[in-house]
Amino acid sequence: MTVTMGKALNAALRDAMREDDSVLMFGEDVGALGGVFRVTDGLTAEFGDDRCFDTPLAEAGIVGLAVGMAMNGFRPVVEMQFDAFAYPAFEQIASHVAKMRNRTRGAIGLPMVIRVPYAGGIGGVEHHSDSSEAYYAHTPGLKVVTPATVADAYSLLREAIADPDPVVFMEAKKLYWAKDEVTLPVTTEPFGTAVVRREGSDATLVAYGPAVPVALEAAEAAAADGRSLEVVDLRTLVPFDDATVAASVRRTGRCVVVAEATGFAGVSAEIAARVQERCFHSLWAPVLRVTGWDVPFPPPVLEKYQLPGVDRILDTVDRLQWDDVPDPRFLAGSR
Amino acid sequence: MTTQAEHRMPATTAAAPAEAGLLPSAEPVRFLDDDGGPAPDDAHGRFERPPTELLRRAYDAMVLGRRFDAQATALTKQGRLAVYPSSRGQEAGEIGAVLALRETDWLFPTYRDTMSLIGRGIDPVEALTLLRGSWHCGYDPVATRTAPQCTPLATHAPHAVGLAYAARRRGEDTVALVLIGDGGTSEGDFHEALNFAAVFHAPVVFLVQNNGYAISVPLSRQTAAPSLAHKGVGYGVRSERVDGNDPLAVLAVLTDAVESARAGGGPVLVEAHTYRVEPHTNADDDGRYRDHDEVEAWKRRDPITRLEAHLRSRGELTDDDVSAAREAAETFAADVRARLSDEPAGDPADLFAHVYAEPTPQLREQATWLAEELAR
Numbered sequence: 001m002t003v004t005m006g007k008a009l010n011a012a013l014r015d016a017m018r019e020d021d022s023v024l025m026f027g028e029d030v031g032a033l034g035g036v037f038r039v040t041d042g043l044t045a046e047f048g049d050d051r052c053f054d055t056p057l058a059e060a061g062i063v064g065l066a067v068g069m070a071m072n073g074f075r076p077v078v079e080m081q082f083d084a085f086a087y088p089a090f091e092q093i094a095s096h097v098a099k100m101r102n103r104t105r106g107a108i109g110l111p112m113v114i115r116v117p118y119a120g121g122i123g124g125v126e127h128h129s130d131s132s133e134a135y136y137a138h139t140p141g142l143k144v145v146t147p148a149t150v151a152d153a154y155s156l157l158r159e160a161i162a163d164p165d166p167v168v169f170m171e172a173k174k175l176y177w178a179k180d181e182v183t184l185p186v187t188t189e190p191f192g193t194a195v196v197r198r199e200g201s202d203a204t205l206v207a208y209g210p211a212v213p214v215a216l217e218a219a220e221a222a223a224a225d226g227r228s229l230e231v232v233d234l235r236t237l238v239p240f241d242d243a244t245v246a247a248s249v250r251r252t253g254r255c256v257v258v259a260e261a262t263g264f265a266g267v268s269a270e271i272a273a274r275v276q277e278r279c280f281h282s283l284w285a286p287v288l289r290v291t292g293w294d295v296p297f298p299p300p301v302l303e304k305y306q307l308p309g310v311d312r313i314l315d316t317v318d319r320l321q322w323d324d325v326p327d328p329r330f331l332a333g334s335r
Numbered sequence: 336m337t338t339q340a341e342h343r344m345p346a347t348t349a350a351a352p353a354e355a356g357l358l359p360s361a362e363p364v365r366f367l368d369d370d371g372g373p374a375p376d377d378a379h380g381r382f383e384r385p386p387t388e389l390l391r392r393a394y395d396a397m398v399l400g401r402r403f404d405a406q407a408t409a410l411t412k413q414g415r416l417a418v419y420p421s422s423r424g425q426e427a428g429e430i431g432a433v434l435a436l437r438e439t440d441w442l443f444p445t446y447r448d449t450m451s452l453i454g455r456g457i458d459p460v461e462a463l464t465l466l467r468g469s470w471h472c473g474y475d476p477v478a479t480r481t482a483p484q485c486t487p488l489a490t491h492a493p494h495a496v497g498l499a500y501a502a503r504r505r506g507e508d509t510v511a512l513v514l515i516g517d518g519g520t521s522e523g524d525f526h527e528a529l530n531f532a533a534v535f536h537a538p539v540v541f542l543v544q545n546n547g548y549a550i551s552v553p554l555s556r557q558t559a560a561p562s563l564a565h566k567g568v569g570y571g572v573r574s575e576r577v578d579g580n581d582p583l584a585v586l587a588v589l590t591d592a593v594e595s596a597r598a599g600g601g602p603v604l605v606e607a608h609t610y611r612v613e614p615h616t617n618a619d620d621d622g623r624y625r626d627h628d629e630v631e632a633w634k635r636r637d638p639i640t641r642l643e644a645h646l647r648s649r650g651e652l653t654d655d656d657v658s659a660a661r662e663a664a665e666t667f668a669a670d671v672r673a674r675l676s677d678e679p680a681g682d683p684a685d686l687f688a689h690v691y692a693e694p695t696p697q698l699r700e701q702a703t704w705l706a707e708e709l710a711r
């Protein structure tokens with residue numbers, strides 16, 4: 001069956017709500033409208049306004065309400081309308097959602113999911129295209145999930161809802177309409193398992209979320225040029241699968257991290273650090289990164305310069321010390 | 336709740352304004368004058384004097400609470416506690432809040448409200464765990480129906496709303512009472528919580544203890560509203576003002592608010608006018624921002640003295656009762672002193688134990704690294 005990622009997410013919510021009465025869905029415009037991306041389409045009709053409901057327009061209140069409901073027997077799933085509109089809830093997320101289990105020595109866990117449509121590629125106006133995953137991944141106590149495939153969107157959301165800990169579930173907006181042949185329900189690998197999406201022998205591309213299809217495209221193009229690139233899809237940032245990433249890089253000896261978010265102090269930097277810590281003796285080249293420039297996410301007319309694309313990935317792969325000459329980009333004097 | 340949009344023009348010919356029944360009284364509700372004598376009858380409006388038995392329990396608990404508070408302050412000066420925000424002078428609110436609740440109700444306290452925890456019967460050493468310098472609340476919040484003491488101001492208010500709304504959804508008659516300071520009412524989370532509570536008709540009581548200051552900043556810099564209770568009205572929340580140093584008034588209004596919420600009347604906001612007699616914490620220097628005279632004036636409106644005078648005047652409290660309450664308080668304080676004489680031990684394995692239900696591979700790895708470091 002051909003399914004879009006949006007439909008797979010919708011099915012995951014529906015199936016979870018059918019199986020467990022304690023699962024609730026709430027947020028802004030998630031009721032009659034079905035969410036601005038229609039991910040909650042039909043849920044109020046099927047389960048009633050008690051199970052899938054609109055709230056007042058206040059993100060800290062939405063997340064705070066979910067905390068209280070999770071303290072008292074429910075498994076809330078909340079939708080933040082867009083990445084940048086989750087920021088009002090950040091104090092709730094960082095100070096309470098992430099810490100409640102620790103603050104109560106395990107007495108109160110918060111089985112809740114915060115769904116965040118994120119990243120660019122859809123020509124969004126300002127404040128609609130942030131890649132905010134680093135803020136959450138940097139906060140101990142949260143799990144951070146970044147599906148890149150339709151099957152993963154379904155399976156990882158089901159797992160997020162069933163998880164005893166809070167999960168920030170990052171939905172790449174540009175992938176909502178991505179299609180795949182999938183029979184639902186589907187169960188893919190669990191949290192903390194990265195997957196090799198394409199095998200290769202010359203270098204490893206490590207990617208997650210919206211960067212995965214771009215990395216796969218780049219690997220396809222490289223193959224035409226006779227270069228064999230392996231693509232690892234992280235799937236979950238927390239927990240992180242060091243083993244799969246390191247095994248791939250040890251095999252290929254070269255690594256490029258591809259991420260849409262800005263690079264400085266980002267998840268891509270963490271990955272590069274972890275790879276060089278673990279794979280130093282297998283590396284033929286420094287770990288390089290293709291990320292967004294360190295600028296506020298640009299407007300639609302400039303978006304194409306910001307997003308990692310096939311050419312930039314291939315150019316970066318070309319700089320992986322194939323001829324063992326210093327990378328001109330980082331020569332003394334240039335930076 | 337309804338799913339169909341209902342957007343009508345507001346009625347222009349309504350006989351009573353929409354806010355009737357929500358607005359607080361012009362003056363704080365009181366039963367007692369400043370010395371514990373009777374306040375004029377109209378000062379307590381429709382509220383009834385709480386039963387004597389409840390007032391006697393309140394008296395004992397307030398005497399105990401004050402002695403505990405003094406003990407905690409003393410232990411802080413000796414370095415046994417990392418910090419202690421005293422609630423001396425706020426005993427009526429601290430104890431009234433918990434006496435208005437049933438055991439099945441939930442309390443959402445702040446850092447200031449350790450006395451409320453004692454009033455709920457939580458072991459004092461457990462209650463002081465956080466302020467001794469631990470990172471967890473010390474008591475079992477589920478067993479005691481008491482959320483961890485909250486430090487990020489007003490952020491616990493939406494939790495109280497969610498918990499109470501969840502209880503109602505489950506068909507339970509639980510009420511949640513959340514404690515907030517005057518400064519906390521400026522935070523967005525306070526407003527979002529009021530709004531959510533009203534929209535979802537959650538059985539929550541918001542008790543704002545207006546003690547005049549947020550650390551050094553006086554109320555006048557916090558708000559230009561006629562009162563903090565007025566903040567409820569804009570959200571459709573019934574609001575009350577009460578003399579926070581009059582234990583009769585505090586108990587009468589809070590009991591009414593809690594039972595009204597329980598009966599399905601929706602949330603209630605109560606502002607208790609009180610005063611923080613001690614500095615903000617042991618680390619504060621209150622001489623920089625307030626006059627000694629102001630503190631002394633408030634000390635003369637002491638809630639325990641007022642309640643004692645009231646009960647004695649009615650023959651409902653004897654010298655023996657007073658001695659018994661004080662003795663119980665001394666015994667309690669001696670126990671706290673004795674049990675807090677050791678340094679709290681920190682187990683390094685605790686660092687990793689409760690971040691997640693199951694530690695991530697990364698945390699397991701880091702726990703091993705720390706253990707190796709400590710074994711060297």
Ligand SMILES: Cc1ncc(C[n+]2csc(CCOP(=O)(O)OP(=O)(O)O)c2C)c(N)n1
Nearest residue numbers: 447486487488516517518519546548549550
């Ligand atoms: C969000 C947030 N900002 C600042 C602080 C630092 N802080 C701790 S207590 C306090 C004053 C709070 O005053 P109030 O709400 O009146 O409560 P009180 O201490 O008087 O009981 C401040 C500013 C904090 N804890 N949380």
Ligand SMILES: [Mg+2]
Nearest residue numbers: 516517548549
């Ligand atoms: Mg105050």
